[in-house]
Amino acid sequence: MINILNLTLDELKDWMKDNSESTFRAKQIMDWIYKGTWCFDDMNNIPALLINKLKDYFYLEIPEVVNLLISEKDGTSKFLLRYSDGNIIESVVMKYKHGNSICVSTQVGCKMGCKFCASTLEGVVRNLSSGEILSQIMVCQNEIGERISNVVLMGSGEPLDNYENVVKFIKLANSEYGLNIGQRHITLSTCGLVPKIYELADLNLQITLAISLHAPNDALRKLTMPVAYKYSIAELIDACKYYTQKTNRRITFEYALINNTNDSNDHAKELSHLIKNILCHVNLIPINEITEKSYKKSSLKNVENFYNTLCNYGIETTIRKEMGSDINAACGQLRRSFIEQTKSEEEV
Template identity: 45%
Template sequence: MTDILSMTEQELRHFLEDNGMKPFRASQIFHYLYKENIWKWQDMRLLPQKDRDYLQEKAPLYIPEVVSRLEAPDGTVKLLLRLFDGHTVETVLMRHPYGNSICLSSQVGCAVNCAFCASAKNGFVRNLTTGEMISQLLAFRKYVTSDLHSIVLMGTGEPLLNYDAVIKFMRLIHEKNTFYLGYRNMTLSTSGIVPRMYDLAAEEMPITLAVSLHAPTDELRRKIMPIAERYPLKQVLEAADHYFQETGRKVTFEYILIKDVNCNPNCARKLIELLGGKNILINAIPINDNYDVGLYRPGQKAMRDFVETLQHHGLSVTLRHEMGSKIQAACGQLRIKHLNT
């Protein structure tokens, strides 16, 4: 199937020309898609009828259907979207004081299988196309009344295991004729796929790189992130240092706080040994209670003590305000609920 939403305007020009249409129609089509939110060929009135009919048949546009929509009191909106082949993905809109941010999925399911993550529980299904990532942004157009401020690739999937489609997606939404989003307003979160972190550093795309750390030692990290067997901490940290050197962008380390696992004075001490003196940020994230796997959020005092210990030793740490936790906003929860019904 021809996937128009995965194309740059230049690629669309070639496609139109190769199929007997005028290449200049590409800019009209981009205007309809990205500026006027018109996603039906027959509604693109500037196109000749025969072009509309041809495109309708050969390159049908598919904007995912909203299967389920949840809204939290803080304005967070979570959509479960059905893709053209019936698989579903989650997309979350977060409303911050500085603007709207959308958290996107990059894969259906995930092979990385982190212990605390609902996304991985039914395994990896397939990669999303660039167009399917674009269409997650388009699906939110009716909820976002002001401009999109940022996107985060932190939904379902390991973005660096869908490398080419993700890179193309970020380049495409940076274009003036689409979302015109600055690279500095894009964040990619990885579980630490070391070779691809080096590739990303060479892309000349100064996005924010967030690395899921979640433990200060390989031994503990392997228990909650099986990918740590393949990429030990030393390699992950070297790749993160390299990213900073190449792009000048501070790397964020995500650290999910789990009761009786990694939120204690011993872990704080080891984390200080590991990261002390580095020019990085740490994002501490309280886990949502997960009864299926028996992982729970620590008490407020334990979390505060942990964070303050790190800060006291000069580390730059923020305790993330959990948005939308009342609407199954944790990665994958809504999709799992849908699969089980």
């Protein structure tokens, strides 16, 4: 059977043709789904015979909300979601003045091995389909009772390691018959899979590409990011230049500041020289500390000095506002806690 959320409207129309049904029914079904009716039997303007066909061919995968934590500090909501195969992922909804943003996962776990991230501690289990990524937005919207207008693919998993499903998800989320989220309101974050950055650039999507850089040179990057052994910073920067030239879209360089590791003024100067000729801005991120790793976040003084140095070199820079710090909102933390708790209960 097929998860109907994986289908575009045109694909569902093709299925209708192949099954001797009127193609206009496809739009009716999509309307029901995207308005929150997730049981075929409840679609009361669809003929019973077609409902039975749908149930024979399709299922509708909406994950179960296993846990929901809401920050008392800023209203950030962290969802622990379980799919029908038992796999657990996380999504985070952040409330801003300009609207609600969601951070979605693209894989169950992650294999990239970045040493400051909890998502990678258990490795990768499997890719999420386009519909499974989409369903995170749908279930979270339903839970909070408000529209989500911005999406960041920055949860568990490496989006470009799940390239085909992620690209299709972007098109589904952007579709007028679906969630109708503008591409310019979608950000894709990657640790730097260089060949896929070129492929993504050639699609000329209007999304924002965010690069998890976290170091100004290869030696330092290799300390925390295994991907640096495969693709050098020079290769990554060349791919970024190609992306900006092809799409005319500004790239965001994500830079997680780790105390006494990559947060000195010299590192800031080196970073400035590295990216000075690229259409970009830098987003500084004081890292979220995780119990399994020894890395500590930079001091406020070091963060401010790093920021000021970049600005003095003409690099547009922001410091990411910490959201949901009281509910372990960094990706992978809640899932990791759930897995450890489940293991303990099974051992008992």
